[in-house]
Amino acid sequence: MFEALARIPEEELKRRRDAVRRHLHVLAPEAGGILVFSRLNIYYLTGTFGQGVLWVPLEGDSVLLIRKGVNRARLEAGIDHILPYKSYSELPGLCADVGSPFTPTLAAVMSGLTWQLGTMLAAKLKDYTLVPGDHAVALARMVKSEFELDILRRCGEKHHHCLYDVLPGRIHPGMTEREIAHKAWEVFFGEGHMGILRMQAHDEEAFLGHVSAGDSGNYPSGFNGPLGLRGEHPASALMGNANKIWREGEPLMLDIGFQLEGYHTDKTQAYFAGAASSIPADIRRAHEFCMELQDWMCAEAGPGVTPETLYVHCVEEAGKRGFADGFMGLDENKVPFVGHGIGLTVDEFPPMAKGFTQPLEQGMVIALEPKQGIRDVAMVGVENTFEITADGCRCISGDRYDMIPVK
Known part of the structure; x- marks a missing residue:
């Protein structure tokens, strides 16, 4: 029947x-x-x-x-x-x-x-x-087949379209984080998001993702990621808070996963409440540093390269460039990785972290997420999903990583 x-x-x-x-x-x-x-x-x-x-x-x-x-x-x-x-x-x-x-x-x-x-x-x-x-x-599960990669590529394409092309026209300064979260859901559901994000780590939860305006990006977090958030409530420290307003002159970070046919891509898009010319120098510099690290990792990652190599380089560069304090989170929010595997769950093997020396392989899919906390201001940075190819690495969740100004 x-x-x-x-x-x-x-x-x-x-x-x-x-x-x-x-x-x-x-x-x-x-x-x-x-x-x-x-x-x-x-x-x-x-x-x-x-x-x-x-x-x-x-x-x-x-x-x-x-x-x-x-x-x-x-x-x-x-x-x-x-x-x-x-x-x-x-x-x-x-x-x-x-x-x-x-x-x-x-x-x-x-x-x-x-x-x-x-x-x-x-x-x-x-x-x-x-x-x-x-x-x-x-x-x-770490190495994906062409069947799986086809789903992930389609997922990443929709993901970028939602966060980069569509959502900037649906949000504006003066909205609360919760209102922004609901707009994000409307856009994501409209493009076929299947309504659930799955985590592999024991007792870890995700729903839509993080919506963090201004200093919410450094708010104390129990989630195993660098981006802080106030969240809905202590009982559901996810999405965005109904009392936190995105104000002029503040960055907004949306770290939101997309799920299609069971598979996830991960992406963080940064926005700024105001004209591009009004982005303060410290915010611009920190965001550009994160884009540079992501570009470097994409250029270097490929079969034979270890996750540890990517992580160690990024930490060393953060120290050399004066970003050590807030790189990958401030204070307790700091995490010891710069990315992770992804697929049927958001947090698959392997993490891009020290001690992980099993080389990357063709068919692996990883999320790279260099982020920078700016004390008393916000967190900025990027995250995208990448496919390890026969001769390198390519992004499957978009080709633009700049901070989007929204008036």
Whole structure:
């Protein structure tokens, strides 16, 4: 009676599961397969946002076990074995019945389980040894296929159009941050944003993004990013505040993600309340410095370059140029990275940070976000999403990074 709204090609899903197997063989060679629990990773590997567990053996067929939504999974998933279950104790028998038995040692994507459920799983599978398998999936998701890159490129194009071409005509000084946030939503929804941003870090949330006018950009923040914000309320420190007005002479920072067909691009656009000629020298200089760093990273990033190389250069340049104090945030807002991987979540592997020496590869997609806090004034800077190509790096979220004057 029903048809799937969309299906990921089966060859694409097979490529993903095979990539997980290759990484698992290196990272946990004692494991004969991996149990995947998070709904997003189940989607990545099957094509359905299933509630349950996916068993991917190193050899043999994968098995998707669903607590709720078996019929929807059968519409959407590119996998043969889709079975209902009620208890973790049923998993070994169900998988064995379809010819994919558990092995004595099982890897598990442990970040997909709460402590309570993890303890329950260990108790129900007491005859098996469980080892971490999270990184095998993270590494598989890190390198995108042409199927994924096509979505991300379209996402980035819409993203730039919204923030650079359309939104400046919908906002003006005198509006509150909350009013600006609502205008941004109107524009984004009009271009096909699917209404959700997903974060990978435990207990981290995002809704639309950050809308920070003037000194909101340096307001104390618990979000793991450099841009501060007042947010709606202590219970929802996201979007923009109804009592903070964007006033003449103030920068406005919109750090807002776009989501299309499950994939995200990240972009920060800076605006200024007034004519371009009235932008104060310190604000202009700081923003131009951030654009220079982004340009440098784009020129240098490519296969073989490490995330650490990009980060160390930017920190050193900030010190040499007199920007060390507010680079990547002021005081507690300062973060130890200048970018991150991005895809099905905003914050994917790897961060552009010290200690991350695994080289970039063709097909990776990263967000680069050099930002500069100006004490008692604002935060300025840029963020865009970039694709690592065979011979370098290219921006997929626009080609203009200047601060837009709005009167």
